[in-house]
Amino acid sequence: MDRTYDVVVVGGGAAGLSGAVALARSRRSVLVVDAGQPRNAPADGVHNYLGREGTPPGELAAAGRAELTGYGGEFLAGRVETAARDGDGFRLTLDGGVELRARRLLVTTGLVDELPDVPGLAQRWGRDVLHCPYCHGWEMRDRRIGVLATSPMSLHQASLWRQLSAQVMLLTHETPEPDAAGAEQLAARGIAVVPGRVAGLEVTGDTLTGVRLASGETVALDAVVVAPRFTARGGVLETLGIKPVDVEMAGHVVGSQIPAGPDGATSVPGVWVAGNVADVRAQVISSAAAGLMAGAAINADLVAEETRHAVEAYREEVRTRSSEAG
Known part of the structure; x- marks a missing residue:
C-alpha cells in the first residue's frame, strides 16, 4: 500500500464520496479511507x-462507493492517524502502520455530537432523541415533543419544533426559566414550560414514553429534542497544524469547525475540507455539494501544477533544440 495517489480523501461520507467521484471522473487516482x-x-x-428522500444512510454510502469504484477510484476501510508534509505532497500513516502518499488531501471526517449528560440520551440518539427539525421534524409531526433546555438557543429550538406539533414543551433542566420576553413568546405559541432537572428517560419495551424529573415526576413524551455540542473531528488536520475554531450562534458557542475558503481550501496549501468538519450546519445534501466543489478545486489545482511543469519541460526542450541547432 506504500504508493502515491493524486488525492487521498479522509472520510467516506457524503462529502468525501462526492469529492472522490468528481476526482475519479476527472481521471485522477483517488483513494477514500474511511473509519466506518x-x-x-x-x-x-x-x-x-x-431524489433520495428516506434512503437509509448505509444504502446511500454503499451507492456512493459503487459509483467511486465504477470510475476507477479506490476505497479502504481504516483510520488515518497522522498526516505530514512529504516533499511536495503528504505522507499518511494509518492504523496498523500502513503508509500512503498523496499529492493533495481532502479531509471530510465530520463531527461528533456531544450530548447533554442525561442517562439514556445516547442510546436513543437519532431515533427519538433528536436535534434537527429539518432532519426529523416531519416524522415527529403532531407528536409530544420535549425540548431539553441547555442554552439560550433552546427557546429558538422550541419555536422551530412548534411549527411541526402543537404538543411542544420546554424542559428547563439545569437552565434558568425563561425571562419575561421569552416566557411571553412561549405562552403565545402554546409551548408549556416544565421546570426541574431531567434525571433520565422513561422507556417501555423499545418505546420512549417520556422523561423522569429529579423530583420523581414523569412527563409523557414521544420525542426529546436536544442541542448537542458539535465538535469537529479534526485530529488528522491538527497533525498538519490546522486548528478548529469555535462556532457561535446568537452569541453562544455551539461547537467547532475547521476554517476554510468557499471551495474548502484550508490554510495549508494542498489540503481541503468539506462537510460537517468545516460546517456544523451542513446536512447530507449540502455536504455532498461541498465535497463536489472541493473535488473540482483540487483537480483544478493539480491541473495548474501539471501545466507549470509541462511549460517548464517544453521550454527546456526548446532551449535544447535551439542549442543543438546552433
Missing part, C-alpha cells in the same frame, strides 16, 4: 436530499 463511524448511522433515513 458515520454520524448519521442511527438514523432510519436521509431527508431533504432531493
Whole structure:
C-alpha cells in the first residue's frame, strides 16, 4: 500500500464520496479511507436530499462507493492517524502502520455530537432523541415533543419544533426559566414550560414514553429534542497544524469547525475540507455539494501544477533544440 495517489480523501461520507467521484471522473487516482463511524448511522433515513428522500444512510454510502469504484477510484476501510508534509505532497500513516502518499488531501471526517449528560440520551440518539427539525421534524409531526433546555438557543429550538406539533414543551433542566420576553413568546405559541432537572428517560419495551424529573415526576413524551455540542473531528488536520475554531450562534458557542475558503481550501496549501468538519450546519445534501466543489478545486489545482511543469519541460526542450541547432 506504500504508493502515491493524486488525492487521498479522509472520510467516506457524503462529502468525501462526492469529492472522490468528481476526482475519479476527472481521471485522477483517488483513494477514500474511511473509519466506518458515520454520524448519521442511527438514523432510519436521509431527508431533504432531493431524489433520495428516506434512503437509509448505509444504502446511500454503499451507492456512493459503487459509483467511486465504477470510475476507477479506490476505497479502504481504516483510520488515518497522522498526516505530514512529504516533499511536495503528504505522507499518511494509518492504523496498523500502513503508509500512503498523496499529492493533495481532502479531509471530510465530520463531527461528533456531544450530548447533554442525561442517562439514556445516547442510546436513543437519532431515533427519538433528536436535534434537527429539518432532519426529523416531519416524522415527529403532531407528536409530544420535549425540548431539553441547555442554552439560550433552546427557546429558538422550541419555536422551530412548534411549527411541526402543537404538543411542544420546554424542559428547563439545569437552565434558568425563561425571562419575561421569552416566557411571553412561549405562552403565545402554546409551548408549556416544565421546570426541574431531567434525571433520565422513561422507556417501555423499545418505546420512549417520556422523561423522569429529579423530583420523581414523569412527563409523557414521544420525542426529546436536544442541542448537542458539535465538535469537529479534526485530529488528522491538527497533525498538519490546522486548528478548529469555535462556532457561535446568537452569541453562544455551539461547537467547532475547521476554517476554510468557499471551495474548502484550508490554510495549508494542498489540503481541503468539506462537510460537517468545516460546517456544523451542513446536512447530507449540502455536504455532498461541498465535497463536489472541493473535488473540482483540487483537480483544478493539480491541473495548474501539471501545466507549470509541462511549460517548464517544453521550454527546456526548446532551449535544447535551439542549442543543438546552433
